[in-house]
Amino acid sequence: MRIFYDCEFIEDGRTIELISIGMVRETDGAELYLVNADMPERKIRRHPWLMANVVPGLPKPSGDWNNHMPTSWLYDRHNRAVQPKIRIASQVRRFIQGTPDPQLWAWYGAYDHVVLAQLFGRMIDLPTGIPMWTNDIQQEAQRLGNPQMPEQGAGVHNALADARHNLVRAQFLDQLAAQPDGSSR
Template identity: 35%
Template sequence: MTIRNVYLDCEFLPSDMATTGLISIGLTDDQGVDFYAVNRDMDMLAVESVPWMVDNVLPYLPVEQSRPGEFELLHYHEDVHPIDRIRDRVAAYFADTDAAVTHLYAYYGGQDICRLHSLWENNWGDMPEAIPRWFFDLKAFAVQLGSPELPAQDDGEHHALADARHNRRVHQFLRQRLTALRELNGGLPPVMTAAQTREADR
């Protein structure tokens, strides 16, 4: 059975679960096929009001600063699309595969998959069949493997596509670690102790 691994990251306003709270979405797969979009319909005033967003997310968006503290999203930029266009393109991205199964991965990804599903108002009946309903959390995978130090992200942290690509790198690292641990344990998967679990939760 062929499996396509897709890696997801979203930038978003935590206080706004509607599509106006989606800032950007990045997807990449194990073949390096990318998708990236900035939401033209985001609540820009709300984004501007959060200093962390201004410092960490806005620098990666196609914006112009009109005056101190005020930013204008460049609607003509090739990455900027209305939410209905993003919805259609995301659906096409997931549908464009010959694989039998798509596995979705994210890091601390509960919010990310909610934002993905919010493109269809979290209505699974309206959501295309190709859109994954569940995901593998890379954080959970890391905890199960003893919480190793993960590869550092070189640049682009909080740029949705750069983060999605880094998720792919983290998954590759964890798969290599799992293989090494299985060899050490005679082919059996590693088992975490209770102390290791508590430490990983800190």
């Protein structure tokens, strides 16, 4: 069963650190969205692209509390999705292991897989039942002639919204591949 996922992260060419992860299981629509309570906030604050594109998609408080959120907070630390990295690893493991014959799929998924694997330590530390690779939706699109992909409406760079859109992309490519001549019409 395919699991579509996306990770938001910060990397400097030597290290890569999780900000958030979103996962969607294809057949039953089960979802998982988690935000790393241990993310390196100082590094993120110094990264203009992350501040402009990723931070706005992190959980924000609602209602009157929003007016009282400390300006130093990048996200709502009281949101249920915000968890320490060790709990994220446990929930991701359960989500994947609870999926029959799991296949991981992501859009330009190489770094996503590294971030996911590092939740558990080294690559060889991946728990049993978690795939050692991620299938790449972009690679599948190239194989099918690089068709114009469906646009994502909202939530770009929110890990769960991106994971949901990865499912849309994959289903679009599935339909394209099923056509007798393999062309998009």
